[in-house]
Amino acid sequence: MYYTYAITGLVLIISFIINKQKTLKAGKIAVVKFKKIFPTFITMLILVSIILFLFPDEVISNYLGNSSKFISVLLASFIGSITLMPGFVAFPLSGILLTKGVPYMVLSxxxxxxxxxxxxxxxxxxxxFGVKVTVIRxxxxxxxxxxIAVITGILFGEIL
Amino acid sequence: MKRNVKIRIAYISTYVLFLFVSFILGYNPGKEIAFNFVSFLIYMLKILPCAFILIGLFEVWVKKEVIEKHLGEESGIRGYIWVILLAGTIAGGLLVAFPIAYSLYNKGAKLSIVFTYIGAAAICRVPMTLYEASFMGVKFTAIRLLISLPLVIVTSILLGNYLSKRNYKMVEGK
Structure with missing residues (x-):
C-alpha cells in the first residue's frame, strides 16, 4: 500500500511543477467524484460490517474444512462471493486452511x-454499470x- | 427529495440507531459490527484518496485521443496487454477499479477493454500476486493467473460486443 502513496505523491509533485492550474483542477475533480460516490461506499460498508459478523474466520474455516470436495468448492464460492476481505487477510487465512488439509481447489x-x-x-x-451489467459481470x-477451481483440482491431482 | 435518498437515509439511521442502542445495552454483536465498520472504513480511507487523486490527474493530463488510440475501438491485442499492465500496478482491488474503469471509458476506451481492466484489477495485481504466491505456492498462483486471464479477456470481449450492439452506455451515479 505504501508504494501507492509514494507513486501518487510523486506524480502529484511532478504535475504541480509542470502546471499548477491543471493540478488544482485535478484535485477538484478528485473531490467531486469522491463526494458523489461516498454515500454508496457507506451503504456498502454497512453491509460489509454485518456480513463479516455473520461469517467470521472460524465459521469460514468450518464450512471449507468439512463435507465432500465438490460441496466444499460450491460453499467456498458462495462464501467468497458474499464476503469481502482484503487480500492481506484472505491469503494468510487460506494458507492456514491449506495446512489444515483443505484442498487447493476449494481455496482457489x-x-x-x-x-x-x-x-x-x-x-x-x-x-x-447499471444493475443488468453488474449482474452479468x-x-x-x-x-x-x-x-479455475476445477482445473486447479485436476492439476494438483485432487480430482480425476 | 428523491425516493432513493430517503431510503438510504432511513437505512443508515436504522443502522446507527442499532449500534447506538447496542453500546448502551452492552449488546456484543452490535459492538462487533461497529468494530467491523470502523476497521473497514479506515482501510478504505487509506486507499481511496490516492485512487481519486490519480483519477483526477488522469482526467486532466491524459488526452482522449491517446486512450482512444491505445484502448479504443481501433486498438488490437495490444490494448488488452496495456490495460492488464495498468490493472496489475494499481492497488485497491475492485473498489478502486470501478471509478478508474469509468474514467477510462469516458476517455474513449472500448467496453471489452473496460471489463478486462476490472477483471485484471481483481485477479492479477502484482503485489497481491506475490503475496498470494508466498502463502499458497507458485504453482497455485501460476495456474490461477494463466487460466483466469484468457477467460477474463474472452468473456470481456463477448460482453463488450453484446453491449455495444445494444447501444449500452456507462453513466456515473445513475
Missing amino acids: AFTTTLMMVGIITFPLEKEY NTISFFIALI
Whole structure:
C-alpha cells in the first residue's frame, strides 16, 4: 500500500511543477467524484460490517474444512462471493486452511470469488454499470472462478 | 427529495440507531459490527484518496485521443496487454477499479477493454500476486493467473460486443 502513496505523491509533485492550474483542477475533480460516490461506499460498508459478523474466520474455516470436495468448492464460492476481505487477510487465512488439509481447489474457488465476485460491492458497481451489467459481470466471474477451481483440482491431482 | 435518498437515509439511521442502542445495552454483536465498520472504513480511507487523486490527474493530463488510440475501438491485442499492465500496478482491488474503469471509458476506451481492466484489477495485481504466491505456492498462483486471464479477456470481449450492439452506455451515479 505504501508504494501507492509514494507513486501518487510523486506524480502529484511532478504535475504541480509542470502546471499548477491543471493540478488544482485535478484535485477538484478528485473531490467531486469522491463526494458523489461516498454515500454508496457507506451503504456498502454497512453491509460489509454485518456480513463479516455473520461469517467470521472460524465459521469460514468450518464450512471449507468439512463435507465432500465438490460441496466444499460450491460453499467456498458462495462464501467468497458474499464476503469481502482484503487480500492481506484472505491469503494468510487460506494458507492456514491449506495446512489444515483443505484442498487447493476449494481455496482457489474461495480466493477467486473473493476477488472477482462482489455481491457486497453491488451497490457500488451498479452506480457505474447499471444493475443488468453488474449482474452479468458477477455471474460470468462466478463461473470463471469455478472453472479455475476445477482445473486447479485436476492439476494438483485432487480430482480425476 | 428523491425516493432513493430517503431510503438510504432511513437505512443508515436504522443502522446507527442499532449500534447506538447496542453500546448502551452492552449488546456484543452490535459492538462487533461497529468494530467491523470502523476497521473497514479506515482501510478504505487509506486507499481511496490516492485512487481519486490519480483519477483526477488522469482526467486532466491524459488526452482522449491517446486512450482512444491505445484502448479504443481501433486498438488490437495490444490494448488488452496495456490495460492488464495498468490493472496489475494499481492497488485497491475492485473498489478502486470501478471509478478508474469509468474514467477510462469516458476517455474513449472500448467496453471489452473496460471489463478486462476490472477483471485484471481483481485477479492479477502484482503485489497481491506475490503475496498470494508466498502463502499458497507458485504453482497455485501460476495456474490461477494463466487460466483466469484468457477467460477474463474472452468473456470481456463477448460482453463488450453484446453491449455495444445494444447501444449500452456507462453513466456515473445513475
